[in-house]
Amino acid sequence: MLEMGGRLWTIQLLVQTLCLTSVAAFSNGKVTEACGSMMPKHGHAPNTTHAPYTLSVNVTEFSSGDYIQVTISGTTYFEGFLLEARNASNPDSDAVGSFILTNPKTTQLLQCGHTPDSAVSHTSDARQTQIVVIWKAPQNSPAAVKFLVTVVAHYKTFWVKIPGPVVSQSGVTPIPPKPTTPSTTIKTSTPSVLPRPFSSVGCGQQKSCLLDPVGCDPEKDPSCFFLSFAPKGQTVVFELSGPSDGYIAFALSHDTWMGDDDMYLCVRDDSLVDVSAAYVKGRSYPQEASENVLTDVAWRLADGVIQCQFRRQVLVPQDPTRFSLDAQYYLFMAYGEAENGEVHRHDRQPLISSQQSVINGPAEILNGSRSPLLMKFHSVLMLIAWMLAGSTGTFLASYFKPDWPERTLFGQRIWFQVHRGLMILTVLLTCVAFTLPFIYRGGWSKHAGAHPYLGCTVLALALLQPIMATLRPPPDSSRRWVFNWLHWGAGTVAEIMAVAAMFLGMGQQSVLLPHSWRLVVLAGFLAWVVLLRVLLGLHKKGYIKTRFCDFVSKASDTDQQRILADDSEDSTWDAWFKIVALLAFVIGNSGFLISFIHTISGL
Ligand SMILES: *[C@@H]1O[C@H](CO)[C@@H](O)[C@H](O)[C@H]1NC(C)=O
Ligand SMILES: *[C@@H]1O[C@H](CO)[C@@H](O)[C@H](O)[C@H]1NC(C)=O
Ligand SMILES: *[C@@H]1O[C@H](CO)[C@@H](O)[C@H](O)[C@H]1NC(C)=O
Numbered sequence: 001m002l003e004m005g006g007r008l009w010t011i012q013l014l015v016q017t018l019c020l021t022s023v024a025a026f027s028n029g030k031v032t033e034a035c036g037s038m039m040p041k042h043g044h045a046p047n048t049t050h051a052p053y054t055l056s057v058n059v060t061e062f063s064s065g066d067y068i069q070v071t072i073s074g075t076t077y078f079e080g081f082l083l084e085a086r087n088a089s090n091p092d093s094d095a096v097g098s099f100i101l102t103n104p105k106t107t108q109l110l111q112c113g114h115t116p117d118s119a120v121s122h123t124s125d126a127r128q129t130q131i132v133v134i135w136k137a138p139q140n141s142p143a144a145v146k147f148l149v150t151v152v153a154h155y156k157t158f159w160v161k162i163p164g165p166v167v168s169q170s171g172v173t174p175i176p177p178k179p180t181t182p183s184t185t186i187k188t189s190t191p192s193v194l195p196r197p198f199s200s201v202g203c204g205q206q207k208s209c210l211l212d213p214v215g216c217d218p219e220k221d222p223s224c225f226f227l228s229f230a231p232k233g234q235t236v237v238f239e240l241s242g243p244s245d246g247y248i249a250f251a252l253s254h255d256t257w258m259g260d261d262d263m264y265l266c267v268r269d270d271s272l273v274d275v276s277a278a279y280v281k282g283r284s285y286p287q288e289a290s291e292n293v294l295t296d297v298a299w300r301l302a303d304g305v306i307q308c309q310f311r312r313q314v315l316v317p318q319d320p321t322r323f324s325l326d327a328q329y330y331l332f333m334a335y336g337e338a339e340n341g342e343v344h345r346h347d348r349q350p351l352i353s354s355q356q357s358v359i360n361g362p363a364e365i366l367n368g369s370r371s372p373l374l375m376k377f378h379s380v381l382m383l384i385a386w387m388l389a390g391s392t393g394t395f396l397a398s399y400f401k402p403d404w405p406e407r408t409l410f411g412q413r414i415w416f417q418v419h420r421g422l423m424i425l426t427v428l429l430t431c432v433a434f435t436l437p438f439i440y441r442g443g444w445s446k447h448a449g450a451h452p453y454l455g456c457t458v459l460a461l462a463l464l465q466p467i468m469a470t471l472r473p474p475p476d477s478s479r480r481w482v483f484n485w486l487h488w489g490a491g492t493v494a495e496i497m498a499v500a501a502m503f504l505g506m507g508q509q510s511v512l513l514p515h516s517w518r519l520v521v522l523a524g525f526l527a528w529v530v531l532l533r534v535l536l537g538l539h540k541k542g543y544i545k546t547r548f549c550d551f552v553s554k555a556s557d558t559d560q561q562r563i564l565a566d567d568s569e570d571s572t573w574d575a576w577f578k579i580v581a582l583l584a585f586v587i588g589n590s591g592f593l594i595s596f597i598h599t600i601s602g603l
């Protein structure tokens, strides 16, 4: 359990980097919405048997300002609790007095009602058997105070408002208590089970739909993610469906970024589905709505698909975190794991609608993408930089230095001018592309594995190259070989790491290319580059030339003729061979690049 607490905490941190949906049920103890009823929001009924937990205090009477030690102890462990002190004559009223912690690691103070620190809860779902806290009697204390505690043994097993001792103020006669509202009267709305799956029939006519993949039908295709909304008077009926073991969710958002979103979740809990609303504030932990604003809830679980349906008022003035459905929003659709009804971060990047839609407006069919535009640009710019510009630049430097020795371009040899131009372009593209994920994520992404580290190293090496090149010693210097080796070494390492980064990048959630497709195409690209480099390497070493010469010598009649043919035809052939190889390299790389860009643009 300790481990689970840790994991849930980590997950909470993830909210900051990845747009995710996670709703606090009880595990982090931030349960202020449960202050009044003291009911955990699990959707389960409390245990009515005798609780194996007791509350005790070290006094029977007190005066204002006194400190009273309150102890929760169990014959068995518990994972969560909520402790309050209330007016014994009116136990349904707000919490009174304030608590002081003795162990801030496992317990935390909450504000219930208007009184700060008037309740205590757990900080994680680590198992405990005893909790000790101090209660400070307030100035205007009721004549008699009763302690109440809700204890959660484990997710579904909990006791609500276990009565504790009543302590009286010295010299004041308490009013006899009013009968407490029995906890059995707590109403839990009973959702119905959907008789049949949703259908995309009527999308664009009677209801607006967001479908992934495009045009799928949840009635026929279990892998279809489906969201529909249809205005009905002053309410809107929502239908949500998708393959998931844990949960599916959608959110209304003013922008395509996470944060300040109105979210609706359908969370599977064993054989039930819990449908709820939540609010994602900033990049922090989503908060479950305190008011139940969803009616006509229905759900269905079949073939690994979660489906749920509910109705919501267009305007919910009592809850400002429920957006008005008269306005237009981007729609997010997400799914992921859930454990004991608690949702974890979503498995894949959420699907985000490509345009805004008025929820209480005319029916339309919406398209969505799981890949944010910024991340697509990042991929495409990096691919242009390293598949085309960079690789052609290094290819030129490796094999074309001795060519066209007389011809110059702006006072420098051709290969050098083109090499320098392409490499500067590579560095510029890398710099621009590098910043995009940081803009999108709002910081470092902890969930991208080795890709960002490789990317940073590639950028560092890429920036080092022009600096090194500017400071290089003149060609005739005795230290020139040091530069040559460093420049070549850093370039080669950067290129290899760039390929590794591309490979890992294509597996990232935000630009997820089909697994086998990306393996094949990237392997094809690598094989192509290696093939041309081997070919030109052999040519440079003279192997290919020798073969050609042999051929020419056999065809020639006299030695004299052979030598003549050798000199002129050989160099012409050499030049042609290299030009053709360079063209093939550029065209081939462009082909691979275009197929990647085509696939990325379709995501
Ligand atoms: C109450 O909790 C006990 C375990 O302490 C369990 O055996 C029992 O089934 C629970 N009863 C209800 C009604 O939940
Ligand atoms: C009860 O505990 C509180 C807090 O530890 C302490 O201040 C107080 O003196 C104790 N009272 C008695 C009667 O022991
Ligand atoms: C406690 O409840 C009783 C009965 O409702 C009420 O008369 C009394 O004023 C309350 N005391 C405080 C301090 O609120």
Ligand SMILES: *[C@@H]1O[C@H](CO)[C@@H](O)[C@H](O)[C@H]1NC(C)=O
Residues within 6 Å of the ligand: 214, 365, 366, 367
């Ligand atoms: C949604 O995508 C389909 C197919 O790709 C296209 O025909 C349709 O025009 C798109 N709709 C919108 C609103 O972009």
